[in-house]
Amino acid sequence: MKILSEDRTRLLFEKLTKYIGVNVKLLIDRPDGTYCFREKKDRVYYISERLLQLAHTVKPDHLISAGTCFGKFTKTNKFRLHITALTYIAPYAPYKLWVKPSSEQQFLYGHHVIKSGLGRITENTPKNQGVVILTMSDIPIGFGVTSRSTTDCRHADPLATIAFHQADIGEYIRSEDTLV
Amino acid sequence: MDLVNEILEREQQKADKYKPITVEKHLDVEFDIGTLVAFDTNDLDSKLMKSEKDRDSYLESLTRDNTQLLLNKIWELSTERIDEAIVVRLPQPTTVMPRAKPVPKPKPLTKWQEFAKAKGITKTKKSKLEWDEQLQKWVPLYGFKKAAAEKEKNWLIPVPQNLDPMTDMYEKKASEKSEKVAKNELQRLKNIARARKVKIPRVGIPITSDKASSTQLATATSVAKASTASLGKFQDKLPKEKDARGKGVHELIPGKERKRKLPVPTPAAEKENNLSIIDRILKKRPKIDMEKAVSKHIHEEQVQRSEEKRSMKPMKGKPKGKGNATNFSAKKPKGGRGQRNPNKKNPGRKRR
Numbered sequence: 001m002k003i004l005s006e007d008r009t010r011l012l013f014e015k016l017t018k019y020i021g022v023n024v025k026l027l028i029d030r031p032d033g034t035y036c037f038r039e040k041k042d043r044v045y046y047i048s049e050r051l052l053q054l055a056h057t058v059k060p061d062h063l064i065s066a067g068t069c070f071g072k073f074t075k076t077n078k079f080r081l082h083i084t085a086l087t088y089i090a091p092y093a094p095y096k097l098w099v100k101p102s103s104e105q106q107f108l109y110g111h112h113v114i115k116s117g118l119g120r121i122t123e124n125t126p127k128n129q130g131v132v133i134l135t136m137s138d139i140p141i142g143f144g145v146t147s148r149s150t151t152d153c154r155h156a157d158p159l160a161t162i163a164f165h166q167a168d169i170g171e172y173i174r175s176e177d178t179l180v
Numbered sequence: 181m182d183l184v185n186e187i188l189e190r191e192q193q194k195a196d197k198y199k200p201i202t203v204e205k206h207l208d209v210e211f212d213i214g215t216l217v218a219f220d221t222n223d224l225d226s227k228l229m230k231s232e233k234d235r236d237s238y239l240e241s242l243t244r245d246n247t248q249l250l251l252n253k254i255w256e257l258s259t260e261r262i263d264e265a266i267v268v269r270l271p272q273p274t275t276v277m278p279r280a281k282p283v284p285k286p287k288p289l290t291k292w293q294e295f296a297k298a299k300g301i302t303k304t305k306k307s308k309l310e311w312d313e314q315l316q317k318w319v320p321l322y323g324f325k326k327a328a329a330e331k332e333k334n335w336l337i338p339v340p341q342n343l344d345p346m347t348d349m350y351e352k353k354a355s356e357k358s359e360k361v362a363k364n365e366l367q368r369l370k371n372i373a374r375a376r377k378v379k380i381p382r383v384g385i386p387i388t389s390d391k392a393s394s395t396q397l398a399t400a401t402s403v404a405k406a407s408t409a410s411l412g413k414f415q416d417k418l419p420k421e422k423d424a425r426g427k428g429v430h431e432l433i434p435g436k437e438r439k440r441k442l443p444v445p446t447p448a449a450e451k452e453n454n455l456s457i458i459d460r461i462l463k464k465r466p467k468i469d470m471e472k473a474v475s476k477h478i479h480e481e482q483v484q485r486s487e488e489k490r491s492m493k494p495m496k497g498k499p500k501g502k503g504n505a506t507n508f509s510a511k512k513p514k515g516g517r518g519q520r521n522p523n524k525k526n527p528g529r530k531r532r
Contacts, residue, residue: 003444013458022462028454032445036454036501077425109484127471149475151482158340 001038001045001055001066008073012037012044015071015079016089019130019143023092040065043072043180044079046088065180081143082179083167086132090140094131095122097144097163104135108170113144113163115156125150131163142168201252203245211253214273218250288375290365399424403432411435 004012010065016024028035036047041065047055047067055066068088071081081089099107103117119136127149133142144163153162171179210219218306220242228238258270289297296302309318312329319329337349392400402424406412411434424433445453 009457015463017461024458029453036450151475151478
């Protein structure tokens with residue numbers, strides 16, 4: 001568990017602000033304890049200071065993961081958010097997108113959200129904005145990036161992609177071995 | 181008779197001088213003729229061993245007896261006569277002798293040998309002579325008479341079309357050959373260095389090929405930029421420039437020693453640091469997002485229009501003044517469906 005370099009910290013926060021905007025501060029500035037980001041094998045973990053101290057007692061070779069995996073740095077040094085971060089991102093996300101029950105499964109299999117599957121969307125969502133995707137019963141099921149703004153959505157044809165798939169909870173099964 | 185007695189006496193004396201060749205033993209002595217070794221497993225006479233006087237003579241006689249037995253055993257083998265000397269061919273030794281020196285370590289494999297082993301490539305033996313169709317004779321693979329054959333074969337080398345017609349193909353060939361030799365020599369030295377675990381300095385960015393790869397160029401720019409007195413601190417950056425990355429790049433760039441581990445700050449300091457980074461990121465975002473502003477504007481317009489539509493709907497049934505003829509305008513009649521702006525002042529009837 002090593003500390004993230006300044007460069008990587010910046011990349012991480014830039015990605016997080018795409019989804020939760022100014023609420024990133026709330027992840028760091030918590031009243032219930034100090035939380036920090038740590039890196040292990042290019043994967044970034046969100047971990048409380050208390051847990052981190054306990055994790056230090058484990059030999060680094062034997063430690064697989066500690067805390068919550070937020071994502072990983074690719075070989076080209078880009079940060080990719082994992083679905084495991086959803087529990088921390090979903091409550092803070094200002095922009096949300098609800099999918100109809102009929103296209104929930106489509107999304108959970110890793111497909112983009114198309115207009116016909118769009119149930120609701122936050123007003124004034126700009127283009128290329130990171131959004132949390134929820135079911136109509138307000139259960140977060142993944143992340144996406146909008147390909148059209150809310151206003152453009154109105155005029156889009158039913159098969160047009162509204163949000164690009166980034167991560168979904170189906171990955172817990174699909175890519176079980178590569179997630180953490 | 182005297183003579184006979186004399187001879188007999190002499191023989192007796194001779195016999196007394198030599199001990200008999202047969203030796204009695206309690207337990208049979210074990211032999212390893214191959215290494216000329218006999219193992220006597222009989223007990224030593226402890227009484228004789230303890231006495232100062234007789235110990236040496238006892239051991240001496242014991243050694244003689246055992247040696248006698250060993251020689252008896254050797255004489256049992258088939259003998260040969262080579263150059264007036266009787267010799268014996270010893271069988272294979274059965275005793276395993278420990279080495280005086282450690283077993284020599286196997287020679288470290290060269291890089292190619294390692295690769296070939298991993299890939300399962302085996303060396304195929306090439307014949308020393310090869311039939312040359314062009315010369316119609318046997319030409320050696322290398323060495324004596326090879327160069328002469330080459331010279332005879334390449335009396336004329338055509339210049340390929342993609343090359344400058346004035347190129348000296350012989351010179352080119354020679355330089356290619358010398359380059360190959362140099363490369364081989366370098367690899368040989370590298371193999372030696374690797375085997376002896378000597379650290380060799382990096383050669384730097386290869387400039388041999390005329391087409392450098394993008395990574396090589398990126399490394400070259402990074403190195404060049406950092407090669408100032410201030411280690412490139414005040415060098416401008418291109419808009420999308422990235423630092424060179426990869427294995428061994430850090431060692432090339434002056435003043436950029438790779439740090440193994442960052443010092444871990446205190447939790448409070450780390451939090452402070454993270455918050456400042458977040459602030460910087462949030463500040464960097466443009467105040468006015470054009471995309472957002474445009475979409476917001478479109479949205480407002482749409483809302484306004486829909487509201488208007490709603491408010492206009494009850495007007496549909498209202499009588500339209502003097503009728504179609506008087507309501508003449510430049511625009512195409514829209515049948516009461518056109519957008520009407522109550523704020524807009526009507527400039528009056530247009531006359532033609």
